[in-house]
Amino acid sequence: MTVTVLIADDHEAIRDGLTMILNNADGVRVVGEAADGATAVRQARALRPDVTLMDVRMPGVDGITATRQVLAEGLSEVLVLTTFDLDEYVDGALRAGAAGFLLKSVEASRLIEAVKQVAAGEGVLAPQITRRVITAFAAGSREPAPAPHGLEDLTEREREVLACLGEGLTNTQIGTRLYIGETTVKTHVSRVLAKLDLRSRTHAAILARENGLTRENPASAVLRKPP
Structure with missing residues (x-):
């Protein structure tokens, strides 16, 4: 089974590099690109990729908002790929429903593995931020919500x-x-x-x-x- 991927990033050179890496991998095929969040949502609706690689900082509709829209409509799984590991971005992406968060410094082999993991329904977090994210959520001061039904x-x-x-x-x-x-x-x-x-x-x-x-x-x- 081939995993189809949509790449959303406002830098053409980065999109080209990611396309080359993924298209050279066994079982992965890039089916579309987007330079901003609004286009990413439209492309996801049209192409229904297995995974959308989503940048955070893009013009117009940002990656977090686009992630929320893509997942709300059940269009694709989302793997956020960004240069920035700021807490607000990590928190925003995960609360929007992203299946994973990686930094653009990730090695090509790990990126390919992560795309396949997300397509298979697994979650992925960059090792640099995993412990920090878990600690931040565990230590949060949010008011308790009712126990979920089920x-x-x-x-x-x-x-x-x-x-x-x-x-x-x-x-x-x-x-x-x-x-x-x-x-x-x-x-x-x-x-x-x-x-x-x-x-x-x-x-x-x-x-x-x-x-x-x-x-x-x-x-x-x-x-x-x-x-």
Whole structure:
């Protein structure tokens, strides 16, 4: 199966470089480009790519707003790729529903791997910011929200999977941890997201971390749903 990609970045040279990298990778094909957020949304509607590589700072409609629109319409998964690892950008991208956040300094092989991971329904965060992001969300002073509907419907195994998501584990790592197949992991992840009405596994990870859901305590009582 070929993963189709839309590249949204206001710098033509960067778009050309990303296109070259991805089109030379096995199982990946760039199907479109956009120089601003509004065009990215229109292209996503027309092309329905598996993954949209989204820059943050673009003229007109910015990448965060475009990400929110693309995901609200169910047009594509979004992987944010930017030069800036500012907290406001990371926070904005993840709360908009992006499946991942990488810096443009990422190696070509890692970028290709990340695109495939996002297309497969996994989340991706740059190693430089993973711990900072988790710490920031866990230490946030936001008021608790009502427990999400469907929490009581999670099975014990689904709670264990949710706890693993909170640790940032991939599907393969979750399978190894829980002694189950990767296909089974994907099924559990999909059910967790559906039952808790969450947009991405990254949101599930935030929810788990904010509420102390861990491998040792997968039955944590009341979860607060991230906005």
